[in-house]
Amino acid sequence: MAVEICENFDIKNLTTFKTGGLIERVCFPKNIDEFLSIKPPYKVFGNLSNTLVSSSGYDGTIVLTSKMDNITSIGTSITAGCGVKGPKLSQFAASKGLSGLEFMIGFPGSVGGEIFMNASANGQCISDCVKSVTLFCPEKGVFKLSRDEMEFEYRKSICQRKNFIVLEVEFELSEDGTEKINDRMKKNLEFRKSHQPSLSLPNCGSIFKNPEGDSAGRLLDEVGAKSMNVGGAKVWENHANFIVNPNGGSSLDILKLMCMMKNRVKEKFEINLYPEVLYLGNRNEEEENLCKILYQK
Ligand SMILES: Cc1cc2nc3c(=O)[nH]c(=O)nc-3n(C[C@H](O)[C@H](O)[C@H](O)COP(=O)(O)OP(=O)(O)OC[C@H]3O[C@@H](n4cnc5c(N)ncnc54)[C@H](O)[C@@H]3O)c2cc1C
Numbered sequence: 001m002a003v004e005i006c007e008n009f010d011i012k013n014l015t016t017f018k019t020g021g022l023i024e025r026v027c028f029p030k031n032i033d034e035f036l037s038i039k040p041p042y043k044v045f046g047n048l049s050n051t052l053v054s055s056s057g058y059d060g061t062i063v064l065t066s067k068m069d070n071i072t073s074i075g076t077s078i079t080a081g082c083g084v085k086g087p088k089l090s091q092f093a094a095s096k097g098l099s100g101l102e103f104m105i106g107f108p109g110s111v112g113g114e115i116f117m118n119a120s121a122n123g124q125c126i127s128d129c130v131k132s133v134t135l136f137c138p139e140k141g142v143f144k145l146s147r148d149e150m151e152f153e154y155r156k157s158i159c160q161r162k163n164f165i166v167l168e169v170e171f172e173l174s175e176d177g178t179e180k181i182n183d184r185m186k187k188n189l190e191f192r193k194s195h196q197p198s199l200s201l202p203n204c205g206s207i208f209k210n211p212e213g214d215s216a217g218r219l220l221d222e223v224g225a226k227s228m229n230v231g232g233a234k235v236w237e238n239h240a241n242f243i244v245n246p247n248g249g250s251s252l253d254i255l256k257l258m259c260m261m262k263n264r265v266k267e268k269f270e271i272n273l274y275p276e277v278l279y280l281g282n283r284n285e286e287e288e289n290l291c292k293i294l295y296q297k
Pocket residue numbers: 016043044045046047048049050051065082106107108109110111112113114115116117118119120121159164165166167196197198199203204205206278
C-alpha cells in the first residue's frame with residue numbers, strides 16, 4: 001500500500017495548542033513497511049502534544065506516526081507501535097491484567113514521542129518498564145536497543161542525541177488484578193484533573209523543564225506568572241508552568257509569553273529555565289530572536 005501523503009496541510013487542528021500553519025508535505029504511514037518507504041529528509045512527530053508549530057508553517061516533509069498504532073501482547077510483554085497513545089496503552093495493559101503503565105492513562109502523546117522525551121509523571125517514567133526499542137536511522141537502517149542502551153535520563157533519551165526514530169517499543173510488565181489496575185488508573189486521572197489543564201483548553205503540557213533541585217512551577221508562581229498573557233494565550237491560573245490557549249492565540253503569542261516567563265525568572269532568581277516544548281517551523285526574524293532567547297544554552 002502507498003503511504004498517505006497530504007500537501008500544503010494545515011496542521012492547526014492536529015496540534016494540542018491548536019496553533020500552527022501550512023506544512024509542505026505530511027506523510028501518514030500505517031506500519032513500519034510504509035514508514036520505511038518514505039524517502040528522507042523528514043522530521044518525525046507523534047501527536048504534536050509537545051510541539052509548537054510556527055504560524056508560518058514548515059517548508060519540508062513531516063511524518064506523523066498516529067496511524068502506526070498496532071499493539072500486541074505475549075505473556076507479560078506488550079509491543080506497541082510508535083503511534084499508540086498513552087491512554088490506549090494503559091487500557092490495553094489493564095485489559096490483560098498487566099501493571100506498570102497505569103500512569104500513562106492521561107498522557108496525550110504517542111509512544112514514540114514519550115520514549116524520545118522519556119515522559120514521566122508522579123515519580124514514574126516510561127523508561128521504567130521498557131524492555132527494548134526498535135529504532136531507525138537512515139545510516140544504520142532498523143535496529144534494536146535494550147533499555148540500558150537507550151541512555152534514558154530526565155526528559156532525555158539517546159534518540160535526541162543521535163536522531164534515532166522510534167518504530168516500536170517492547171514493555172515488560174508485572175501481573176496484577178485488573179480491578180486494582182483500573183483503580184490506580186482512576187486515581188491517576190483524578191490527580192491529573194486537579195493538577196493539569198484538560199485538552200479542552202488547548203495546551204502542550206508543562207512549558208519548562210524543572211531546573212535541578214527545584215520546580216519550574218514554583219519559580220514561575222513566585223514571579224507572578226499566573227497573571228501573564230499575550231494575545232489569546234495565557235498562563236493557566238491553577239499552575240504557572242502551563243500555557244493555555246482558549247482564545248485562539250497564535251504560536252507567536254505563545255513564544256512571546258514563554259520569553260516573558262523565562263525572563264522574569266532569570267531576573268529574579270538568576271536561574272535559566274529551558275523549554276520542554278519543542279519548536280517546529282520556518283522562523284522569521286522575530287521568531288528567530290525569540291527562539292534564541294528560549295532555546296540557546
Ligand atoms: C494535557 C497534557 C498533559 C501532558 N502531561 C505530560 C506528563 O505528565 N508528562 C510528560 O512527560 N509530558 C506530558 N505532556 C507532554 C507530551 O504529551 C509528552 O512530551 C509526549 O511525550 C509527547 O508525545 P507526542 O507524540 O505528542 O510528541 P510530538 O509533540 O509529536 O513530538 C515531540 C518530540 O518527539 C519526537 N518524536 C515524536 N515521535 C517520535 C518517534 N516515533 N521517534 C523519534 N522521535 C519522535 C519529535 O521529533 C519531537 O522532537 C503533556 C501534554 C499535554 C498536552
